[in-house]
Amino acid sequence: MDNQHTDLVVRNLKKSFGENKVLRGINFELHEGERVVVLGPSGSGKSTFLRCINWMEEPTSGEIFLDGVRIDAKNVRKMRRNIGMVFQHFNLISNMTVMENLILAPVKLRVMKKDAAMKRARELLRHIGLSEKENAYPASLSGGQKQRIAIIRAMMLSPEVLLFDEPTSALDPEAIGDVLSLIRELADRGMTIMIVTHEMSFAKEIATRIVFIDKGRIIEEGTPKEFFEHPKTERVKEFLNRVL
16 A cells, blocks of 8 residues: 555455345556546446445445545445446435435534535536526436536545446436536546446546456456557447447
């Protein structure tokens, strides 16, 4: 852990659900300012990998470090402040307004006083052009609006790392464009990002590195150019033939 710019280190991560071994020993590092896109077939363990990093799923074995500190059951709440997560299905709380959704974590974790949290929430809502929605409930929003609000909710705590789990797969084409442009903007500002996505052209454009997971293991990684133009393994060649 001598490199102070290493944000995240994963060592021999395994996760099983009963007899089902989903992750089978993943070693991975994410450095400050990197944008890593995680690709792989359905059921390969991509989402479980992200959920273990954020400890939404407790790893069966292995270690995860953030800035040299091992994440465990005792410090997970504190560490989660630094690892924001955006989900496929938004996960906004339906009986709370947009504003209440945005300020919940910062106020509950005592990171901000309520007034300061509301001020930051309004700034972020203005930034994404949804100021008029602060008192709306999630049910009245479109999918694209919900996902953009979910992204700024993750930004409320100013995390070091943002994890995106298929953020566009529940959206219609127009909304996909809005959400991807917001993620692109975060990337351009130097945010450290990990994203599971099926959007190949977006992966090529945004990634500094592609990681390919199959059957719970990382079997290939490289720059977008290396990965898409010169895949090293037969498994990746086969995958690219199907999706491109």
